[in-house]
Amino acid sequence: MPAVTPELFLLVTGVLLLTTVLAGTLSSRFGVPALIGFLALGMLAGSDGPGGIGFADYQVAQTIGVACLIFILFSGGLDTPWKAVRPVLSPALVLATVGVMISAGIVSLTAILLLDFSLLQGFLLGSVVASTDAAAVFAVLRTQETRIREDVLALIELESGSNDPMAIFLVGVALALIAAPTTPLLNFVPDFLLQMVLGAAIGLAIGYGFTVILTRAKLRQGGLFLVVSVAAALLAFGLAGVLTGSGFLAAYVAGVLAGNREYPGRRAVSQFQDGLAWLAQVVMFLTLGLLVFPHQLPAVALEGLAITAVLMLIARPASVFISLAPFRQFDWRAKLFVSWAGLRGAVPIVLATFGIVAGVDDAQAMFNIVFFVVLASSIVQGPTIGLLAKRLGLERKVAPKPPPPPTQKAEETPA
Template sequence: MNDYVLIAAALLLLFSVLISKISDRFGVPTLLLFLILGMLAGSDGPGGIYFDNPAQAQFIGVIALVLILFSGGLDTEWRHIQPVLKEGLLLSTLGVLITAGVAGLCAHLLLDLSLTEGLLFGAIVSSTDAAAVFSVLRSRGIHLQGKLKPLLELESGSNDPMAVFLTLGLIQWLTQPNPSVGQMVGLFIQQMLIGAVLGLGMGRVMLFLINRLKLGYEGLYPVLTLSLVFLTYGVTAVLGGSGFLAVYMAGIVLGHYDFIHKRSLLRFHDGLAWLMQIAMFLTLGLLVFPSRLLPIVGGGCSAPPL
């Protein structure tokens, strides 16, 4: 049985790599193709792979996004994002809030949801997907001028605390009789501050360890950085901060300095980020049952594009 699982996984990865040529040739978003491939491989498609485990999909998504964000931060030069720091933070906080409000109001009016339910829907879809943004911006056909590219990268890497704050706050609003607005605001500030501080600190720790340990084998350095990335996310999440923001900031700090085997580590994390993007969107595709979408496709099409 395990042999068939390995064959299926290998074929899905192989097809994902091959269909990326379609994206290069025709300009179709690569991640959309990965998602469609996952749907075709699922139980409603010719692949017939049954997968209906949202908890497992979430776990895969978290692991993937941690590595994607770290790689994105590692490739982001501080001198490029420093001039757009204020604008990026405004977009990742106030921009997400406005987007959630507009989308939530439209969902309330168009989809027959209560206002609170509509706002919860808006909060869930309000933040840009970092994996998709980094993938698009790093594709060969994208050449954005001026401050736009670093602004988009910074916003997509730092908008998770606001989205989490809005989503958890509105869930509390729906499930608790007297939710505390002060607690929700405190949660957001806590997520931002702890995530940023630990991310900056762990970036320095990574730099120190990579340059000072003097490992005997070059192949151990990727293992070292992987362990530190997951440690950064885990410790930050346990302490109540945004682990996603922390790993993104750690990547920016580390990428700002020179360190041992920098070129090979950048290539390793870039390749790993692609693997994680494929794995995440294939998993999301497998999780989709197209037959279950038919009853709600009208409401989905009438919702405003974000």
């Protein structure tokens, strides 16, 4: 085997990135979300595949996943129009908090009863898969040929961008209880409230400051706008984390505020961040695919199918119908569609690494189950979202274009 030189490392990295994009494009042509192609190539390049790349550093993968999620959420926020999401702000926040807790509870109970997990192990698994994935939702919904009703689309995207903090908090609580089972649950409530308030406040401050800097700095080099946008995403996450706030919420809120204000280079920043978000998805899914050993997946196939079925057919619908019950603007058709559009993606896989890093019993089996759930969710739900929207009559109504004015031919002058 040749020595790993910087040139060889960069060559292999470039080949992997390009091949991953091609794999994602190919999978999208068959109606399967691109993330499946990204993950599949990672598995093929890993230890069990022909690539033979030995990678099992869950701490590094966790760091890469967190870094990538920052830019995915920030970019998603930039593309979130406030006028569209403002009417659905309340239902989205309820679904992103209460809904996540309901999903976590139902899956936890399933894991305890069917998989013989302990109470806290079941709680950890339920928390890991409870949130929908912003990267998967943004990628699938924004590439659908079917134009989904604006209020429903805004609800799904806002929820997916804001429910990660709740899932991360629940995972943290589960790990804390596993380490110290006698800790009173009420002790975690002030921590959660502080995380949410600080995360939102810091996100608003960074998003506002970002636009002010670009407006007043009068940067001479256009590329510096893009550097400042990267700094804004990192500052939002980092500052919130240092102050014990939710960094993911801060990154998303900063993007939403910045995306709804006018400033020089706004279009270029949005396009750059969109490309950066796609690069982040490729890197994140490729890295997570490298962590998986395909020969281990058949051993958890039945458990994975059971959790997937409960999550898609019971936990997610129950969380949606209960959370949205007070909001009459969404009928049963919209609620059913929101239930089915709750895609799982990289976030649950990243969160599953937390248990392995913390040394939780059966954490590797849990990671494999979560990976199986993500694959099944993407393969089953992703390609059918557009079809379900049509069947439920949730297509966006587009006003017909007026006919073009008749053209008048010039009268020919007789010779």
